[in-house]
Amino acid sequence: MTDTLTPVLTAHWGEPDSFTLAGYERTGGYQGLRKAVAMTPDDVISTVKNAVLRGRGGAGFPTGVKWSFIPQGDNKPHYLTVNADESEPGTCKDIPLMMATPHTLIEGAIITCYAIRAGHGFIYVRGEVLHVIRRLQQAVAEAYQAGYLGKNILGSGFDLDIVVHAGAGAYICGEETALLTSLEGYRGLPRNRPPFPAVEGLYACPTVINNVESVSSVPSIMADGAEWFAGMGTEKSKGYGIFSLSGHVTRPGQYEAPLGITLRELLDLAGGIRAGHRLKFWTPGGSSTPLLTDAHLDVPLDFEGVAAAGSILGTRALQIFDETTCVVRAALRWTEFYQHESCGKCTPCREGSYWMVRAIERLEQGQGTDEDLETMLDVGDNIIGRAFCALGDAVPVPFSSAVKYFRDEFLQHQKEGGCPFDPAASTLWADR
Amino acid sequence: MPLSDEALARLRPDAAEIIGRYPRARSALLPLLHLVQSEEGYVSDDGVKFCAEVLGCTETEVAGVVSFYTMYKNHPAAEYQVGVCTNTLCAIMGGDQIFAELAEHLGASPEDEEHGAGSHGEIKSPDGKVGVERVECNAACDYAPVIMVNWEFFDNMTPDSARKLVDDLRAGNKVTPTRGPGRLCTWKQASRILAGFGDGQASDGPSAGPASLVGLELAKERGWKAPEPSSGGAK
Numbered sequence: 330m331t332d333t334l335t336p337v338l339t340a341h342w343g344e345p346d347s348f349t350l351a352g353y354e355r356t357g358g359y360q361g362l363r364k365a366v367a368m369t370p371d372d373v374i375s376t377v378k379n380a381v382l383r384g385r386g387g388a389g390f391p392t393g394v395k396w397s398f399i400p401q402g403d404n405k406p407h408y409l410t411v412n413a414d415e416s417e418p419g420t421c422k423d424i425p426l427m428m429a430t431p432h433t434l435i436e437g438a439i440i441t442c443y444a445i446r447a448g449h450g451f452i453y454v455r456g457e458v459l460h461v462i463r464r465l466q467q468a469v470a471e472a473y474q475a476g477y478l479g480k481n482i483l484g485s486g487f488d489l490d491i492v493v494h495a496g497a498g499a500y501i502c503g504e505e506t507a508l509l510t511s512l513e514g515y516r517g518l519p520r521n522r523p524p525f526p527a528v529e530g531l532y533a534c535p536t537v538i539n540n541v542e543s544v545s546s547v548p549s550i551m552a553d554g555a556e557w558f559a560g561m562g563t564e565k566s567k568g569y570g571i572f573s574l575s576g577h578v579t580r581p582g583q584y585e586a587p588l589g590i591t592l593r594e595l596l597d598l599a600g601g602i603r604a605g606h607r608l609k610f611w612t613p614g615g616s617s618t619p620l621l622t623d624a625h626l627d628v629p630l631d632f633e634g635v636a637a638a639g640s641i642l643g644t645r646a647l648q649i650f651d652e653t654t655c656v657v658r659a660a661l662r663w664t665e666f667y668q669h670e671s672c673g674k675c676t677p678c679r680e681g682s683y684w685m686v687r688a689i690e691r692l693e694q695g696q697g698t699d700e701d702l703e704t705m706l707d708v709g710d711n712i713i714g715r716a717f718c719a720l721g722d723a724v725p726v727p728f729s730s731a732v733k734y735f736r737d738e739f740l741q742h743q744k745e746g747g748c749p750f751d752p753a754a755s756t757l758w759a760d761r
Numbered sequence: 762m763p764l765s766d767e768a769l770a771r772l773r774p775d776a777a778e779i780i781g782r783y784p785r786a787r788s789a790l791l792p793l794l795h796l797v798q799s800e801e802g803y804v805s806d807d808g809v810k811f812c813a814e815v816l817g818c819t820e821t822e823v824a825g826v827v828s829f830y831t832m833y834k835n836h837p838a839a840e841y842q843v844g845v846c847t848n849t850l851c852a853i854m855g856g857d858q859i860f861a862e863l864a865e866h867l868g869a870s871p872e873d874e875e876h877g878a879g880s881h882g883e884i885k886s887p888d889g890k891v892g893v894e895r896v897e898c899n900a901a902c903d904y905a906p907v908i909m910v911n912w913e914f915f916d917n918m919t920p921d922s923a924r925k926l927v928d929d930l931r932a933g934n935k936v937t938p939t940r941g942p943g944r945l946c947t948w949k950q951a952s953r954i955l956a957g958f959g960d961g962q963a964s965d966g967p968s969a970g971p972a973s974l975v976g977l978e979l980a981k982e983r984g985w986k987a988p989e990p991s992s993g994g995a996k
Contacts, residue, residue, distance in 0.1 A: 332985035459912040467963035497830035514790035516829040553990035575902035582975030756855035
């Protein structure tokens with residue numbers, strides 16, 4: 330029986346020097362890389378495949394399978410791009426990871442590049458996290474000095490350069506094809522697929538794009554084995570993951586557990602909903618994943634369990650809201666976010682998000698009608714599947730899932746001609 | 762504010778170093794824009810021209826990129842840019858109230874405070890030292906409500922602590938981010954780090970904040986850990 334919490338990625342975050350090379354090596358750092366370079370690249374890919382590591386950025390695609398799509402012997406340069414553009418509302422796991430143990434990510438990136446035969450790797454980190462960028466820059470410099478980067482790494486004959494690339498403020502660049510366009514020095518617009526990045530990615534060359542947590546899980550798989558990793562979690566969702574609890578809980582923060590833990594268990598660990606209040610709604614994996622309610626406390630938080638409950642595991646960003654929170658206000662603010670971040674390329678997303686904000690605003694102010702509600706659900710349905718990328722698919726999610734579970738609350742706004750909630754009751758200092 | 766010949770001479774070797782990091786020069790555009798912002802506090806017409814010149818592309822192409830990304834300013838930024846997260850979770854936890862009270866504290870007019878859709882307008886202190894704006898989710902939700910100053914974390918803020926923060930910044934008092942270096946750097950200095958030139962402060966500050974460690978500490982308390990590997994790891 331596996332323990333309830335299984336700190337692996339977070340295990341050394343409490344050490345005062347966890348972000349230094351010395352601190353990382355003292356706790357077993359770079360042992361996974363030593364094992365990897367003693368193997369063939371194909372064997373490294375097989376190991377990650379056998380571990381059934383699934384992408385931790387939200388989509389859950391098997392990482393090793395993604396790597397195996399990179400054509401070999403094609404005489405083109407291959408690239409790794411680490412997606413460190415963590416910006417999905419509610420998601421806050423990669424940023425503390427890179428702040429506390431940047432070398433975990435660097436080691437994982439080196440192993441990944443070795444496996445896919447890439448000579449150049451990029452860490453595309455959002456620009457708005459200065460101290461994380463300092464730590465990444467320092468870690469890369471230390472890795473060069475120690476011979477983990479550069480020429481002939483650990484005598485293996487493998488050469489690799491890694492660049493820390495700071496973004497400039499654009500949620501869309503967390504979408505993998507927009508990220509590539511941005512990294513090429515353009516406006517961050519998504520590209521149509523196919524061709525997939527594994528065939529035509531950065532500079533139209535084969536490219537792997539992996540999330541920070543996915544790449545950072547690789548060193549432990551190399552060091553401790555695929556079986557060890559797959560021994561945690563559930564049948565189809567293997568291994569551990571970081572669960573980020575935020576909002577109206579007693580002890581918000583990061584909880585690393587095998588996939589499949591439930592919100593009931595996590596809330597128990599976090600001291601429950603803040604004193605005197607009860608759970609109203611939550612996101613399982615960021616604002617792009619449909620809201621769930623207190624009816625879903627026992628849903629296993631793995632890819633299959635959350636999908637069966639009508640949502641998406643996403644990034645395990647559990648934003649928790651209690652009964653003081655107006656769901657209309659929450660849905661409006663998320664929709665405003667998508668409108669602000671829509672890159673403008675696809676008409677349904679650009680225009681749909683604009684009009685949805687205006688209609689939800691009216692509903693929130695108690696001036697909407699039943700018809701507005703129906704029209705906006707219809708508009709939402711017409712955005713989904715009609716934009717290049719997943720941002721469009723996410724636009725209607727907060728609103729439609731809020732209506733699904735709390736239609737009466739929307740109607741109550743109409744009846745009372747305004748919002749029946751007191752925003753002061755939801756604040757951090759409300760009960761002080 | 763034109764870029765002086767002296768400034769251009771100073772920027773050229775830095776630009777060459779940035780371009781040298783990439784297989785293709787154009788990839789250097791985002792860091793180059795951070796670099797010109799570190800000189801002037803914003804991306805000026807001269808800054809655009811400089812980037813176009815060193816990359817061999819047109820000014821229009823560069824300007825198109827500048828306008829896409831929110832971190833590039835088209836007017837001189839304040840020395841300290843205070844970003845209040847008003848995305849849903851922080852807003853509900855108190856970010857909306859913090860923003861409203863800061864705006865009032867700086868004597869902003871009601872229309873400045875109004876949160877119209879897509880309004881990310883900025884309020885400046887009369888002395889121009891501090892700019893207050895709304896920011897989107899900054900990946901610190903477990904520390905909500907969050908404020909960023911020059912992209913450093915200020916966790917678990919309240920209206921009172923936010924007012925004190927702005928007052929300290931305006932008075933030139935020492936201000937320390939919750940998870941960051943001991944000394945807060947200026948907007949221009951921050952932009953230079955984003956361009957890839959470190960300031961030697963990476964080892965300052967904690968490895969992790971308290972909320973990042975709650976699960977780990979609980980696991981230690983209860984003796985929970987990941988299973989031991991059975992054999993020698995990867996075969």
